[in-house]
Amino acid sequence: MLRLQKIALLQFKNYTNYEVHFDRQVVGICGANGVGKTSLLDAIYYLCFTKSYFSRTDQQAVQSGSQGFRIEGRMELNQHIAELTCIIRENGKKEFLVDGSLYERMSAHIGKFPVVMIAPDDAVLITGESKERRSFIDQVLAQIDPAYLQSLIRYNRLLQERNALLKEAALAASFDASLLDVLDEQLSVQGQFIYEARKEFLSSFLIEVENQYAAIAADEHSSQSEWVKIDYQSHLATQSMKQALQESRSADFSAQRTTRGIHRDELYFTLLQQPFRQVASQGQRKSLLFALKLAQVNVIKEMMGFSPLLMLDDVFEKLDEKRIMNLLTKVCADSKSQIFITDTSAERLEKQLAKLGVSFQLVSL
Ligand SMILES: Nc1ncnc2c1ncn2[C@@H]1O[C@H](COP(=O)(O)OP(=O)(O)O)[C@@H](O)[C@H]1O
Numbered sequence: 001m002l003r004l005q006k007i008a009l010l011q012f013k014n015y016t017n018y019e020v021h022f023d024r025q026v027v028g029i030c031g032a033n034g035v036g037k038t039s040l041l042d043a044i045y046y047l048c049f050t051k052s053y054f055s056r057t058d059q060q061a062v063q064s065g066s067q068g069f070r071i072e073g074r075m076e077l078n079q080h081i082a083e084l085t086c087i088i089r090e091n092g093k094k095e096f097l098v099d100g101s102l103y104e105r106m107s108a109h110i111g112k113f114p115v116v117m118i119a120p121d122d123a124v125l126i127t128g129e130s131k132e133r134r135s136f137i138d139q140v141l142a143q144i145d146p147a148y149l150q151s152l153i154r155y156n157r158l159l160q161e162r163n164a165l166l167k168e169a170a171l172a173a174s175f176d177a178s179l180l181d182v183l184d185e186q187l188s189v190q191g192q193f194i195y196e197a198r199k200e201f202l203s204s205f206l207i208e209v210e211n212q213y214a215a216i217a218a219d220e221h222s223s224q225s226e227w228v229k230i231d232y233q234s235h236l237a238t239q240s241m242k243q244a245l246q247e248s249r250s251a252d253f254s255a256q257r258t259t260r261g262i263h264r265d266e267l268y269f270t271l272l273q274q275p276f277r278q279v280a281s282q283g284q285r286k287s288l289l290f291a292l293k294l295a296q297v298n299v300i301k302e303m304m305g306f307s308p309l310l311m312l313d314d315v316f317e318k319l320d321e322k323r324i325m326n327l328l329t330k331v332c333a334d335s336k337s338q339i340f341i342t343d344t345s346a347e348r349l350e351k352q353l354a355k356l357g358v359s360f361q362l363v364s365l
């Protein structure tokens, strides 16, 4: 079982100095707009992912007018206590410590204390560009497979290098062709590995998402015909990464970027054989979003043997009560996740959480 028992913040966003203890499975966080509900969730997210869910850079999370921040958290994992510290130093350098020992690489921490976030803007996962869905897959896999994350980091670095070289080739009279061969070789290894990992993982994960969606739709008395189907699409389905790079080389020179590879993968959702994005109602989109997140909770539980923290930010505002309560009931009953949920209305939050029949605490900010 994974529980966050305590968090202390110094110069983090709107928190100059703040500490709060959590002693329940369900934690409701309430307060008016701007009091720091989302920021508190983000601090928890930092402890799990070593970075922000909402801000692009660490500096954006440093309290304005200050230099550096500090987040301390106490996690309980299967009766073992871990003290986590995330520090941005005055010079902007980031340090992450577990029980006083420093990580050499931040990525080594990811997956140790898994978390799943549901935020109102997550609708882009369904309606946005394909990169949203890739980054979702990456986020899920990164927390359960350290080798995947390392490979992805290498791939992205190599891809940047290759794209820079293609740009250079377009501008300069000559360029280093042997370097391109080397990059292609290395990119092929990482790309192929990532493809195989995604394919293997998604073969069962997508069925889980489809089933979760069907269960949610059934709760809503929808007919079977509304079941969603999801396909994993990749250039690598029909050729190796190596072949893809070879074949696209001349196209890549004119585009000045790498046009094929796993950085173009897509998850394609359909409903009644039509593109989900075009035919799904608002409600169906929300159901699919929850199905993806629930499947993520379940796969982490299955792979790790314990459930991730689950955070829901302002979901009562933009999503609907019935769906959220169905989701929370499932998570409380099946996965025993610790849940953090924010709302502007203390009354609404208390009323809903009381329905769950598990012990909860309310934190008023
Ligand atoms: N780096 C920062 N320094 C100081 N204040 C910040 C920083 N980032 C965000 N804030 C402020 O923190 C407050 C709380 O924001 P937020 O956590 O989003 O509130 P809530 O979710 O409760 O509406 C906001 O007023 C926001 O402007």
Ligand SMILES: [Mg+2]
Pocket (backbone or CB within 6 Å): 037, 038, 039, 313, 314
């Ligand atoms: Mg907020």
